[in-house]
Amino acid sequence: MADVGGPDTFTFEELLHLLVSALGVSSLLAHMPNSVGLALTQLVGLLKGNIALTQDEVVGLMAGLLSSEGVPASATRLRDWLTGNTGGLGRR
Numbered sequence: 001m002a003d004v005g006g007p008d009t010f011t012f013e014e015l016l017h018l019l020v021s022a023l024g025v026s027s028l029l030a031h032m033p034n035s036v037g038l039a040l041t042q043l044v045g046l047l048k049g050n051i052a053l054t055q056d057e058v059v060g061l062m063a064g065l066l067s068s069e070g071v072p073a074s075a076t077r078l079r080d081w082l083t084g085n086t087g088g089l090g091r092r
Contacts, residue, residue, distance in 0.1 A: 007072045008079070012061060022082040023089065034058055 010018065013029065020027040032040075038058050045052040060066050082089070 007075065008077050009067060010078075018079065018082070019089075022079075022086050024086075034062065 016027070016029060038053060038055060041053040
């Protein structure tokens with residue numbers, strides 16, 4: 001298995017902070033039970049007309065299935081990529 005991203009590894013919380021910082025938005029991070037977080041995320045998705053998070057994704061996150069010990073497929077670091085690509089991030 002190969003990682004599709006670069007060589008950095010982030011916790012979910014670190015990833016959220018990185019994205020919020022790169023986008024220059026303010027955000028409040030609230031820890032809550034998975035079921036509550038999924039329900040709120042799905043509500044926001046309905047209001048925005050988009051699927052933000054699915055039950056399968058939550059299960060994958062909790063099982064550690066979204067990371068691997070494989071060799072990264074890219075040498076580009078996410079922080080570096082975000083610097084030049086924030087204009088369209090989250091817009092489509």
